[in-house]
Amino acid sequence: MAPMRIDQLTPGTVAHIVAIDLDELGERRLREHGLDEGVEVELLHRAAFGADPLAVRVGNACVAMRRSQAAGVTVRVAQRLEAAE
Amino acid sequence: MSEVMTAPVVALVGNPNAGKTSLFNALTGARQKVANYPGVTVERKAGTLTLPDGSRAELIDLPGAHSLEPRSPDEEVTRDVLVGAYAHERVPDAIIAVVDATNLASQLRFVLELKALGRPMVVALNMMDLAERDGFFIDYEALARELALPVIPTVAVRRRGLEAVIAAARDALNAAEISAIRSADAPAMLVEAIGDMRGHQRQARDIAAKVVSGGDANQMTRQIDRLVLHPVSGPVLLAVILFLMFQAVFAWATPFADAIEGAIGWAQGIVMTSLPAGPVRGFLTEGLLGGVGAVIVFLPQIVILFAFILVLEQSGYMTRAAFLMDRLMAGVGLSGRAFIPLLSSFACAIPGIMATRSIADPKDRLTTILIAPLMTCSARLPVYAVIIAAFIPDRTVGGLANMQGLVLFGLYAFGVVGALAAAWVLRLTVTKGAGGGFLMEMPKYQLPAIRDLAIGIWQRAWAFLRRAGTIILVSTMVLWVFASYPKAPDGVSQVDYSIAGRIGAGLEVVFAPIGFNKEISIALVPGMAAREVAVAALGTVYAIDADDEELLEVELADRLRGAWPLPTALAFLAWFVFAPQCISTFAVTRRETNGWRWPIFMFSYLFVMAYLGAGATYWISKWALGG
Numbered sequence: 001m002a003p004m005r006i007d008q009l010t011p012g013t014v015a016h017i018v019a020i021d022l023d024e025l026g027e028r029r030l031r032e033h034g035l036d037e038g039v040e041v042e043l044l045h046r047a048a049f050g051a052d053p054l055a056v057r058v059g060n061a062c063v064a065m066r067r068s069q070a071a072g073v074t075v076r077v078a079q080r081l082e083a084a085e
Numbered sequence: 086m087s088e089v090m091t092a093p094v095v096a097l098v099g100n101p102n103a104g105k106t107s108l109f110n111a112l113t114g115a116r117q118k119v120a121n122y123p124g125v126t127v128e129r130k131a132g133t134l135t136l137p138d139g140s141r142a143e144l145i146d147l148p149g150a151h152s153l154e155p156r157s158p159d160e161e162v163t164r165d166v167l168v169g170a171y172a173h174e175r176v177p178d179a180i181i182a183v184v185d186a187t188n189l190a191s192q193l194r195f196v197l198e199l200k201a202l203g204r205p206m207v208v209a210l211n212m213m214d215l216a217e218r219d220g221f222f223i224d225y226e227a228l229a230r231e232l233a234l235p236v237i238p239t240v241a242v243r244r245r246g247l248e249a250v251i252a253a254a255r256d257a258l259n260a261a262e263i264s265a266i267r268s269a270d271a272p273a274m275l276v277e278a279i280g281d282m283r284g285h286q287r288q289a290r291d292i293a294a295k296v297v298s299g300g301d302a303n304q305m306t307r308q309i310d311r312l313v314l315h316p317v318s319g320p321v322l323l324a325v326i327l328f329l330m331f332q333a334v335f336a337w338a339t340p341f342a343d344a345i346e347g348a349i350g351w352a353q354g355i356v357m358t359s360l361p362a363g364p365v366r367g368f369l370t371e372g373l374l375g376g377v378g379a380v381i382v383f384l385p386q387i388v389i390l391f392a393f394i395l396v397l398e399q400s401g402y403m404t405r406a407a408f409l410m411d412r413l414m415a416g417v418g419l420s421g422r423a424f425i426p427l428l429s430s431f432a433c434a435i436p437g438i439m440a441t442r443s444i445a446d447p448k449d450r451l452t453t454i455l456i457a458p459l460m461t462c463s464a465r466l467p468v469y470a471v472i473i474a475a476f477i478p479d480r481t482v483g484g485l486a487n488m489q490g491l492v493l494f495g496l497y498a499f500g501v502v503g504a505l506a507a508a509w510v511l512r513l514t515v516t517k518g519a520g521g522g523f524l525m526e527m528p529k530y531q532l533p534a535i536r537d538l539a540i541g542i543w544q545r546a547w548a549f550l551r552r553a554g555t556i557i558l559v560s561t562m563v564l565w566v567f568a569s570y571p572k573a574p575d576g577v578s579q580v581d582y583s584i585a586g587r588i589g590a591g592l593e594v595v596f597a598p599i600g601f602n603k604e605i606s607i608a609l610v611p612g613m614a615a616r617e618v619a620v621a622a623l624g625t626v627y628a629i630d631a632d633d634e635e636l637l638e639v640e641l642a643d644r645l646r647g648a649w650p651l652p653t654a655l656a657f658l659a660w661f662v663f664a665p666q667c668i669s670t671f672a673v674t675r676r677e678t679n680g681w682r683w684p685i686f687m688f689s690y691l692f693v694m695a696y697l698g699a700g701a702t703y704w705i706s707k708w709a710l711g712g
Contacts, residue, residue: 026522028152028154028282029156029445029522029524030524031282031283031286032151032152032156032194032282033151033191033524033526034188034190034191034194036283036286036287036290038290039190039290044307044310044314045310045314045315045316046316047314047316047319047408047409047411047412048316048317048319048320048409048412049316049412049413050412052411052412052415053408053411053412053421053523055310055314055408055527058191059188059190059191060187060188060190060191060300060303061188061191061526062306062310062526062527063524063525063526063527064404064407064408064411064421064523064524064525064526064527065522065523065524066411066415066522066523066524068522069522069523069524
């Protein structure tokens, strides 16, 4: 599947991080919270009123971030092993 | 090396939410000291660790951090202490790194950074019970081999693994004695530690992949979050929790407060019957018991409020609340992170202002500090409670809520709206600039441990009582003297004639336009020491003018009802929503902002808001009541 950004994911879809493109400080802060190339992520929740911030599963942790930060993270949706529905 | 027999220092370090404080509580029990680092106001939590051989070490709980490259003033303290760059703290002889066992892949990165510092170190693999519940199998012996560090599985909240941690800490300290600490190398080692972020990330994940098997992201937490973070049910639930919290503060505390009040009345009675009339008896009943008693009565409410806040924090809900509030906070130029210090400010602005140290962005942080005093702190409760009891009827509205509770909720809401408006204006003017974003880990839900709750509540209740016993006692005593002397001749009101009365008469010129009488003007002065002193002061001022027989029978609320028109009472409430009535808040703001500029600014803008708010309340209610 084509790469997308975390904020474009449908809730419940599992994806892997391909790249983090933010300014240096922003990138470091995301990395400190466990984001890294290859790490599994899943969009869990969007807040009410403007769908910002987002709750994102990063590996085994749940991280809250603004949409603008999530938009700096490119991901690739995992291959679906079983095509449910 | 010095031969002085000083206890070695062991530091607890870890990510926020790794269970560091629980482990600290479990290891040190009630034998801990909470103090401030000199010069700055990060809490220094230290306790005594008794080693297996009976010797002792000092255990310090460093602020939670993600990295040795600090993002916030909090993390800066942690980094500086660890590399020996902190003037007021000895370099730790050993480190206990606390990691959340359910999130190893991410948290091991920080462990690798810490390890690069070259200090003797122990890894406490905490929350092992949650890891087991989620089906993780962690080969901690393999982890110890990979890290080349001792790894101890622990469950801090259940007190599991404590002896092993202590034994490992002792071994680490022994190692520390053998290898002289190379603190001169620390800066170079620090550069190395933080230089290779990606390398550490890869290494951490490789290790985690080797030692962790099975497991599933916490299903229970995900289920709860479906409700708690839901766009509709989430905000509704938050509103319900906050509303319940404030209703409980008023309703549950009543029997306890009544008991304390009864005890004070009983003590006053004993003094009245056992001492002859005179200055000593007057001082004991009116000054000491009347003044300090009027404040201690509010201990139950403060304990309940802190209990709620601690439960919200320890259960993991607080970060969800921050998530839900982020959008609203972003609307006024802040982030959800500001919500946590602001909620703490409902108990007291001082810990709230200190808690802003976790906010990375300096302008976000400054704005949060400036609006923190607008959150209704527990010191206002005594003021609100007396006025509400005197002027608001105690009846049920719509079969659901208590009218007095509703008014109290309204005052809290008034403060919050004022704070948001102030933040919005400040962000467009004095603290203009781009926001710092919002990034925060939301921990797994956990039942709070009774022990951690009890310790947390005890520390806060003790701080309150200490204030009542010192600053409030002293200002009440001074006021009593000022209000009692010089003695008025017959037929002249004692309060009018006294020193306090003359000061009040001067101030009344300023406050009369917003409906305040002389007694209020007098009470506002000692009320600068602490807000709740204003109640004690009103108690003292009105008691001095009353006859002795009257004193025991008429409570302050009844006396105020007779003395104040309703618009004055409402204006007084409005004043306290905004008023900068707390010296400690300015002192802490000065320290946190390194100068007088911001505390002076804070005082000025709050004074203007309070004056305008009280004035508007007075004139509008006067007009509405047909006065």
